[in-house]
Amino acid sequence: MIPATEVRILAGLYYIMEKVSYHTHTTISDGKLSPRELIECAIEKGFKTLAITDHYTRPSGISSSGWGEEFYTDEDYLEMKSLQKEYADRIDILVGAEFEWYFDKKDWLFGEINRRVYDIKIVSIHQIFVKGKYYTINYSDDIFEEVLDVLEGDVKKMVAIYYETLREAVRSGWFDVVGHFDVIKARNESSKYFSEDEGWYKEEVLKTLDVIEEVGIKMEVNLQGFDKPCGEQWPSKWIIDEAKNRGIELVVGTDAHDEDGLDYNVDEVEKILN
Numbered sequence: 001m002i003p004a005t006e007v008r009i010l011a012g013l014y015y016i017m018e019k020v021s022y023h024t025h026t027t028i029s030d031g032k033l034s035p036r037e038l039i040e041c042a043i044e045k046g047f048k049t050l051a052i053t054d055h056y057t058r059p060s061g062i063s064s065s066g067w068g069e070e071f072y073t074d075e076d077y078l079e080m081k082s083l084q085k086e087y088a089d090r091i092d093i094l095v096g097a098e099f100e101w102y103f104d105k106k107d108w109l110f111g112e113i114n115r116r117v118y119d120i121k122i123v124s125i126h127q128i129f130v131k132g133k134y135y136t137i138n139y140s141d142d143i144f145e146e147v148l149d150v151l152e153g154d155v156k157k158m159v160a161i162y163y164e165t166l167r168e169a170v171r172s173g174w175f176d177v178v179g180h181f182d183v184i185k186a187r188n189e190s191s192k193y194f195s196e197d198e199g200w201y202k203e204e205v206l207k208t209l210d211v212i213e214e215v216g217i218k219m220e221v222n223l224q225g226f227d228k229p230c231g232e233q234w235p236s237k238w239i240i241d242e243a244k245n246r247g248i249e250l251v252v253g254t255d256a257h258d259e260d261g262l263d264y265n266v267d268e269v270e271k272i273l274n
């Protein structure tokens with residue numbers, strides 16, 4: 001289980017009480033540092049808590065950019081458990097994973113999630129299933145546009161598929177945290193594909209927040225978006241405000257893939273939350 005969150009509300013203002021990241025990657029998936037190197041780096045940077053949440057392996061037969069079937073082996077998991085013990089007097093390590101939702105591989109996923117005990121299970125959508133194929137929608141403009149082409153330019157449809165996939169994942173009740181809630185906006189620099197002010201977009205978001213509230217899952221404020229074309233955190237400020245109004249619990253994740261990413265923009269968090 002995730003310990004008490006670092007986000008505290010005092011007199012209506014949100015404060016970050018300690019340096020943490022509930023979302024990081026190592027060489028177990030697509031990160032650059034080994035788990036030990038990341039932990040050492042976190043201690044050096046003054047972190048009190050570090051969740052290591054590598055991408056979980058994907059089922060065979062599903063092609064995707066940057067995701068390996070070799071991610072997160074049993075050996076990796078055991079190494080993490082042993083590092084957690086070894087460093088226990090210096091830093092709280094949470095052994096976690098970032099899971100993808102495969103609507104047609106639910107039995108496989110359920111079995112995999114329950115094969116090991118995790119301190120934190122994040123569910124994030126990176127891939128959507130469109131006309132018989134999975135596409136990774138946040139990595140490149142090319143893939144984003146390819147999906148749009150397949151949907152004959154219907155961006156509303158694409159956004160709807162994304163949020164419906166996320167709602168289905170949340171409804172399962174299998175996870176602790178929703179990762180990068182609106183990563184669908186990753187390529188949406190200067191609202192070039194859609195405007196978040198439009199009613200149809202707001203409706204998709206609010207419907208999804210309703211499900212998050214109902215299920216009682218936490219939502220992360222993910223800082224990696226600053227480094228992407230959208231140029232800001234996930235989720236957008238107005239979505240964070242809606243989540244706060246609903247009493248949805250927020251956690252901070254830097255989604256680090258290297259040393260610099262570990263505390264990337266953590267100083268911005270209080271500003272974002274208030």
Ligand SMILES: [Zn+2]
Nearest residue numbers: 098124179180
């Ligand atoms: Zn992710």
Ligand SMILES: [Zn+2]
Nearest residue numbers: 023025098255
């Ligand atoms: Zn991640």
